[in-house]
Amino acid sequence: MLHRALQGIRVLDLSRILAGPWCTQNLADLGAEVTKVEHPRHGDDTRGWGPPYLDAPAGTEGDPRLSGYFICCNRGKRSVAIDYGTPEGAAQVRALAREADVLVENYKVGTLGRYGLDYASLKAINPRLVYLSITGFGQDGPMADKPGYDYVFQGMGGLMSYTGQPDGAPGAGPLRTGVAVVDLSTGMYATSAVLAALYQRQSTGVGTHLDIALLDVAVAMNANQAANYLVSGQNPQRSGNAHPNCAPYEVFRCADGHLILAIGNDGQFARFCAVAGMPELAQDPRFATNSARIGHLPALRALLTERFPTRTRAAWTEAFDANGVPWGPIHTMEEVFAHPQVQHRGLMQVAEHPVMGRVPMVRNPMLAGHDGPLVPPPLLDEHNAAN
The missing domain is CATH 3.30.1540.10 (formyl-coa transferase, domain 3)
Known part of the structure; x- marks a missing residue:
C-alpha cells in the first residue's frame, strides 16, 4: 500500500484555494507531514466559501466551523497561522523551509520574493528543497504577472469552446464543467512533478524549482480534442453529450x-x-x-x-x-454514495476531529484498500505550539 510511502517527507504548504491544496493533500495522504501556513485573520480563502458548513457541536467555544470546500482538499494537514508579510513572520517561514523537503506556493510571480521566500533565497539555505510554484500563466512570458482562475482557463484553454449544446439546439453556447477541472488537474500534475523531483533528488542531492501553470494544464487537458485539431486543422465543435469520435x-x-x-x-x-x-x-x-x-x-x-x-x-x-x-x-450525489460499488470501495470515509467531531470526506483513489485512521482538516492555527 502507498499510504505511508512519503513518511519522513516534510511539506511546507503556502498554497490556497484548490490546485495547490489538492496537491499537498495528495502528499499528506501518501504519508508526508504537511504544514499549512495560513493568514492569521482569515486563513485559506476557502474557509469562508460556504454554505454549506460543518459546525462544531453546540456550546463549543468560538463556534468553529469548516466549509465543505475547505474539507475537500485539506485533509491530513497541520495548520499554523503566520503573517509572512512581517519580518518576524517571514523569518518563521524561512525556519520551516530550512527543514522542509517540499514547498508549495501559488502566489503571483514575484510576491514571495519581496519577503525573501522565493526559490533562490530558500535554495541558499536549503539546497535540497523541491520548490513548487503554481500560477495562472507560469513564471515567464507576456502574461506571467497576471492572476488566473479555473473558470478563466476552462475558456482560455479551449475546453469551453467544444463543451455545451451545439448551435441551433436548445441551450446552445459554451459551458463550463460543474467542478474546477483545471485546478484539480493542475493539482494532479503538480503531485506527479513533486514525486519525480524527490526521486531525482535521490541521485543529484539537490532540489529544483517546479513551474506549473494552469494555462499549460488547460491546454494539455484537451487531449484527443487538441490532437484532433492538430491533425485536421478543424476546430472541434460543441456536441452536447455526444462524443466527438465515437457513436452512438x-x-x-x-x-x-x-x-x-x-x-x-x-x-x-x-x-x-x-x-x-x-x-x-x-x-x-x-x-x-x-x-x-x-x-x-x-x-x-x-x-x-x-x-x-x-x-x-x-x-x-x-x-x-x-x-x-x-x-x-x-x-445524483445521494445516489453516488448510496451505490453498492461505491460503498464497497470505501469511497466515503469519516475522520474524527477532537473539536468538530465526525468529518465526512472522499477517499483518495490512490489508497484503495487502506482502512487506517484519517487525519481531518485542521482548524485555523490549530497546530501552533502556543495553542
Missing part, C-alpha cells in the same frame, strides 16, 4: 429518465441494435462502421431518440447487461 456515445431519454449509451466499437453497436430490436441498422451502410455513424449521426440520433422512450431504464439496462452493451447511469 451520448445521453438518451428512456420512458422514465435518462441513461448514457457508450458504444465504442462496431461489435458493441451490432449487439445494441439486436437488443433494441433494430438489427438492420448494423447492416445499414450509413451506420455499419463507427466512421459512418459519425458522418450520419443526426439520422442515427433521430432513430434512437424515438426508440429509447419505448422502454424504462430498468428494462434497457437489464438487456444491455445481459448482452454486453456498455451503458451508464446519471447519478
Whole structure:
C-alpha cells in the first residue's frame, strides 16, 4: 500500500484555494507531514466559501466551523497561522523551509520574493528543497504577472469552446464543467512533478524549482480534442453529450429518465441494435462502421431518440447487461454514495476531529484498500505550539 510511502517527507504548504491544496493533500495522504501556513485573520480563502458548513457541536467555544470546500482538499494537514508579510513572520517561514523537503506556493510571480521566500533565497539555505510554484500563466512570458482562475482557463484553454449544446439546439453556447477541472488537474500534475523531483533528488542531492501553470494544464487537458485539431486543422465543435469520435456515445431519454449509451466499437453497436430490436441498422451502410455513424449521426440520433422512450431504464439496462452493451447511469450525489460499488470501495470515509467531531470526506483513489485512521482538516492555527 502507498499510504505511508512519503513518511519522513516534510511539506511546507503556502498554497490556497484548490490546485495547490489538492496537491499537498495528495502528499499528506501518501504519508508526508504537511504544514499549512495560513493568514492569521482569515486563513485559506476557502474557509469562508460556504454554505454549506460543518459546525462544531453546540456550546463549543468560538463556534468553529469548516466549509465543505475547505474539507475537500485539506485533509491530513497541520495548520499554523503566520503573517509572512512581517519580518518576524517571514523569518518563521524561512525556519520551516530550512527543514522542509517540499514547498508549495501559488502566489503571483514575484510576491514571495519581496519577503525573501522565493526559490533562490530558500535554495541558499536549503539546497535540497523541491520548490513548487503554481500560477495562472507560469513564471515567464507576456502574461506571467497576471492572476488566473479555473473558470478563466476552462475558456482560455479551449475546453469551453467544444463543451455545451451545439448551435441551433436548445441551450446552445459554451459551458463550463460543474467542478474546477483545471485546478484539480493542475493539482494532479503538480503531485506527479513533486514525486519525480524527490526521486531525482535521490541521485543529484539537490532540489529544483517546479513551474506549473494552469494555462499549460488547460491546454494539455484537451487531449484527443487538441490532437484532433492538430491533425485536421478543424476546430472541434460543441456536441452536447455526444462524443466527438465515437457513436452512438451520448445521453438518451428512456420512458422514465435518462441513461448514457457508450458504444465504442462496431461489435458493441451490432449487439445494441439486436437488443433494441433494430438489427438492420448494423447492416445499414450509413451506420455499419463507427466512421459512418459519425458522418450520419443526426439520422442515427433521430432513430434512437424515438426508440429509447419505448422502454424504462430498468428494462434497457437489464438487456444491455445481459448482452454486453456498455451503458451508464446519471447519478445524483445521494445516489453516488448510496451505490453498492461505491460503498464497497470505501469511497466515503469519516475522520474524527477532537473539536468538530465526525468529518465526512472522499477517499483518495490512490489508497484503495487502506482502512487506517484519517487525519481531518485542521482548524485555523490549530497546530501552533502556543495553542
